Each structure stands twice: as structure tokens, then as C-alpha cells.
Amino acid sequence: MMQLRHVQVEATANLPDPPCGENSVIILENLQTLSLINNFRCTVEVSKRIPNLKKLGIYYTDEPTDYHCLNNLVDLDKLEALKCILYRDSLSFLKNVTFPESLSFLKNVTFPESLKKLTLVYGKIPWEDTTVVGSLPNLQVLKLKKHAFLGPEWEPNEGEFLQLKFLLLEKIDLKHWRADSIHFPTLEQLFIKSCEDLEEIPSGIGEITTLQSIEVYNCRDSLVTSAKEIQETQQSYENDDLQVRIVPFYDSTGVLSQLSLMCKVIK
Numbered sequence: 001m002m003q004l005r006h007v008q009v010e011a012t013a014n015l016p017d018p019p020c021g022e023n024s025v026i027i028l029e030n031l032q033t034l035s036l037i038n039n040f041r042c043t044v045e046v047s048k049r050i051p052n053l054k055k056l057g058i059y060y061t062d063e064p065t066d067y068h069c070l071n072n073l074v075d076l077d078k079l080e081a082l083k084c085i086l087y088r089d090s091l092s093f094l095k096n097v098t099f100p101e102s103l104s105f106l107k108n109v110t111f112p113e114s115l116k117k118l119t120l121v122y123g124k125i126p127w128e129d130t131t132v133v134g135s136l137p138n139l140q141v142l143k144l145k146k147h148a149f150l151g152p153e154w155e156p157n158e159g160e161f162l163q164l165k166f167l168l169l170e171k172i173d174l175k176h177w178r179a180d181s182i183h184f185p186t187l188e189q190l191f192i193k194s195c196e197d198l199e200e201i202p203s204g205i206g207e208i209t210t211l212q213s214i215e216v217y218n219c220r221d222s223l224v225t226s227a228k229e230i231q232e233t234q235q236s237y238e239n240d241d242l243q244v245r246i247v248p249f250y251d252s253t254g255v256l257s258q259l260s261l262m263c264k265v266i267k
Contacts, residue, residue: 003030004028004030004031005030005031005032005033006031006032006033007031007033007034007035008033008034008035008036008057009035009036009037013036013037013038014037014038014039015034015037015038015040015041015046017041017043017045017046018043018045018046018049025049026049027048027049027051028049028050029051029052030052031050031052031053032052032053032054032055033053033054033055033056034050034053034055034056034057035055035056035057035058035083036057036058036059036083036085037056037057037058037059038059038060038061039059039060039061039062039068040056040058040059040060040068041067041068041069042068042069042070042072042073042075042076043069043072044069044072044075046069046072047072047073047075047076048075050076051076051078052078053076053078053079054078054079054080054081055079055080055081055082056076056079056081056082056083057082057083057084057085058082058083058084058085059084059085059087060084060085060086060087061087063086063105064086064105064108064109065108066108068108070108070109070110071108071109071110072110073109073110073111073112074110074111074112075112076112076114077112077113077114078114079112079114079115080114080115080116080117081115081116081117081118082111082115082117082118082119083118083119083121084105084118084119084120084121084123085121085122086105086120086121086122086123086124086125086148087122105120105123105125106125106129106132106133107129109132111132111133111136113136113137113138114138115136115138115139116138116139116140116141117139117140117141117142117143118133118136118139118141118142118143119142119143119145120143120144120145120148120149121145121146121148122145122146122147122148123147123148123149124147124148124149124150125148125149125150126149126150126151127149127150127151127153127154127155127174129149130149130154130156130160131157131160133161134156134157134160134161135160137162137163138163139161139163139164140163140164140165140166141164141165141166142161142164142166142167142168143166143168143170144168144169144170144172145168145170145171145172146170146171147171147172147173148172149172149174150173151173151174152173152174152175152176152197153174153175153176153177153178154174154176154177154178154179155178155179156179156183156184157183158182158183160183161183161184161185161187162185162186163186164184164186164187165186165187165188165189165210166187166188166189166191167184167187167189167190167191168191168192168193169191169192169193169195169198170191170192170193170194170195171193171194171195172195172198173197174195174197174198175197175198175199176199177198177200177201177202178202179202179204179205180202180204180207181204181205181207181208181209182204183204184205184208185208185210186208186210187205187208187210187211188210188211188212188213189212189213189214189215190205190211190213190214190215191214191215191217192214192215192216192217192219192223193215193216193217193218193219194217194218194219195219195223196218196219196220198219198220198223199220199222199223200222200223200225200226201214201223201226201227201230202226203226203229203230203233205230206229206230206231206232206233206234207233207237209237209239211230211234211239211242212241212242212243213242213243213244213245214227214230214231214242214243214244214245215244215245215246215247216244216245216246216247217247218247218248224246227244227246228244230242230244231244
């Protein structure tokens with residue numbers, strides 16, 4: 001038990017509260033991975049028992065509250081990767097359901113500055129709360145999946161996401177994404193998957209000199225066009241190495257988009 005390094009459960013597991021009393025304190029110094037824990041409570045007693053944790057996966061069937069002590073995540077100062085699934089039962093699948101601001105997950109959590117990779121699934125978090133994520137100084141990978149954020153428009157703030165290299169948007173109910181190179185100055189890889197409402201990739205993304213690849217899966221023609229325009233912008237900066245890959249889009253009738261067919265692979 002004391003030598004455990006990785007604990008990973010295929011479904012979810014409940015983590016019992018640690019026993020009280022000094023004689024019962026067990027410190028798992030070697031534990032680096034803990035996933036997937038159902039309704040995880042990051043109490044002081046828990047956090048001090050896993051001081052070297054690097055990878056954590058947590059799953060909530062209801063909105064996390066103060067009871068779950070997620071402000072104590074900041075005490076896990078070795079944590080590099082966090083995956084959080086905020087299922088909220090069936091409500092996660094309803095596009096028009098909104099939650100009070102007080103129930104926003106990011107209002108009840110404090111991330112450690114060591115965090116390099118963050119995955120958020122479901123949740124329906126207001127886009128304005130992305131500033132909590134964008135301010136993480138070492139964040140390099142951000143994956144937003146399945147209604148992780150809610151709202152038709154996302155406009156990041158300048159000075160955020162300064163170290164972000166990889167961004168995934170998957171099944172996000174986003175229509176207008178407003179961004180420039182100052183918002184993601186070191187971005188290298190952009191993946192957009194099944195964001196059927198998103199009209200285009202911001203043209204300012206094409207001004208990011210570090211950009212290496214764009215992959216678009218099952219998105220509308222206007223977004224495919226914007227990806228090609230970004231490639232042309234990159235070529236004007238003498239960056240001929242940008243890879244743009246398009247996976248075809250099928251409309252509601254099952255017909256293959258002609259533009260997706262024409263632009264299946266752009267190089």
C-alpha cells in the first residue's frame with residue numbers, strides 16, 4: 001500500500017474519508033496517479049496524505065460545493081494534470097438549461113500553480129469564468145468537452161493562457177469565438193471537434209507564429225474555410241509547415257459537405 005504509485009479505476013470509485021488520530025495517519029509518498037474518484041473531497045486530511053500526486057481524475061454527479069473542499073486543491077503543489085467531469089445528471093445534456101452563478105464549478109475551486117494539463121467535461125460553466133483557468137501560469141494543455149462551458153460567445157482576456165500550447169474544443173455550444181494572437185501567444189495545436197454551431201476560427205489565430213497544426217472534425221463549412229484562410233495567413237509569415245487536417249462534415253440528412261470533401265487534407 002505504501003509503495004502505490006498509480007491508482008486508476010475504469011469506472012469511478014469512492015474515496016472514504018481518512019481515519020482521525022495521529023496513529024492512523026498514512027502518507028502515500030509515492031502515489032502519483034489517482035483516478036477516477038467519485039465526488040472527491042479534498043479535505044486537509046486527504047491532501048496531506050497524497051503530497052506528491054501528479055495526476056488526478058474526479059467525477060461529480062452534483063455540483064461541487066464547499067463540502068468538497070476544492071479550494072484545497074491548491075495544496076497539491078505537485079499536481080500537473082487534472083480531469084474533472086461535472087455530470088450534473090441528465091441536465092448536462094440540455095443546451096438551454098443554465099445554472100445560477102453561485103453554482104459555477106470554478107467559483108468553488110483553487111487550482112495549484114503547478115497545473116500543466118486541465119480537462120473539463122460537462123459542467124455548463126459560464127465563459128467569463130475561463131479567467132480562472134487562463135490565469136494559471138504553467139497551463140500548457142486545455143481540453144474542453146461536452147458542454148463544459150455554456151454560452152454563444154467566448155472572448156478571452158489579454159494576459160491569459162500565456163503558456164498554452166494545446167487547445168481542444170469538443171461538442172461545445174459556442175457560436176462566436178473572438179480571439180487574437182495576444183490571447184494564445186504560444187499555441188501550437190488546435191483541435192475543434194463536433195462544434196456544429198461555431199461559425200469560424202478567429203482570424204487572429206492565424207497570427208500566432210508558433211502554430212503548428214489545426215484539426216477540424218465534423219464542423220460547418222464556414223469554419224473549414226476559416227481554417228484554410230489561417231493557413232494562407234501563416235504562409236504569408238513564411239510558415240509553410242502548418243498542418244491543417246479536415247475530417248468531413250455530414251449534415252442532418254447524412255449528406256457529405258462538399259467543402260469538407262474538397263478540403264479533407266490541406267497542407
